Amino acid sequence: MSDTITIALPKGRLAEDTIELFLKKGILKNNCIDFNSRKLVFNDDEEQFRFLLVRNMDVPTYVEYGACDLGVVGKDIICETKADVYEFLDLGFGFxxxxxxxxxxxxxxxxxxxxxxxxxxxxxxxxxxxxxxxxxxxxxxxxxxxxxxxxxxxxxxxxxxxxxxxxxxxxxxxxxxxSTARLIGNKNLVRTKYFKIKSILEMLRG
The missing domain is CATH 3.40.190.10 (Periplasmic binding protein-like II)
Incomplete structure (x- = not known):
């Protein structure tokens, strides 16, 4: 799991829109999340992703303290929590x-x-x-x-x-x-994960 990218998603519509975007951009090949389940952790072993479904206000905390490499959360939550994270990208939904x-x-x-x-x-x-x-x-x-x-x-x-x-x-x-959904990242990413995340960003921007 050392090279697995762990992503915190807020429960609800933003999580669903994120997975839809990842599938559209080819970052994911299959949806590994059952949104009707009570599970909170989902693994995509093929693509080496792990997704956590958490409260939206908690997403920046999981990312800031390194429990997750990336997170998707509204700009409003970033401003409210004042979390020390990278704000990589405006994903353009969740307005x-x-x-x-x-x-x-x-x-x-x-x-x-x-x-x-x-x-x-x-x-x-x-x-x-x-x-x-x-x-x-x-x-x-x-x-x-x-x-x-x-x-x-x-x-x-x-x-x-x-x-x-x-x-x-x-x-x-x-x-x-x-406010729109933003992709945020931990500021202490290990080198191997950095290159994978850079590839994710390029695919999202493309």
Whole structure:
């Protein structure tokens, strides 16, 4: 397994899109992952790949600390975790936006507003650059109801179509960043793996 490339994939659509891309580009000949299985580790012995299915927020950690050589994760997660990894390539799928949203479409920023989000670092960095010191409230789900219940003034969250915001009476105030899936890598790759990964990158770019 010494020359096997271990890749961390986030459970869900990004993992499926990654495998589809690898098959299309000829990096893989067969799909070794059963996405309906409860297994978390899948081996492709012929092509010498091992895939791990993990939580998206954990992908950069597995890569940074060398448990995985490569990983696929959204740009938003890279920024939030501030992981010390190589960001090799924008894979061009998994598009979404990180936005500030509020119940009042004309909401104006001020000091000491309360921001509900699971992206605490991104939210703090965004408001600090604008000169506002805010209180962040970390939530892990159903962020949209925070302003409705008076828990926060605004939310910072990922937006795809915007339908969930509309159904909960929220409006996008500002776009913080766009996010797509990125291929990331460990900074201490062994020489044998480096050449294989270089070949993978060339095939993806081609």
């Amino acid at each position: 979404c936006r990180m936005c500030v949203a509020a119940a009042d479409p004309n909401f104006k920023y001020r000091h000491d507003i309360k921001v509900a989000t699971k992206f605490v670092n991104i939210a703090k960095d965004f408001f600090i650059k604008k000169g506002f010191f805010v209180e962040t409230i970390k939530l892990y789900g159903s962020i949209e109801i925070a302003p409705i219940l008076g828990l926060s003034d605004v939310i910072v969250d990922l937006v795809s179509t915007g339908e969930t915001l509309k159904k909960n009476g929220l409006h996008i105030i500002e776009n913080i960043m766009d």
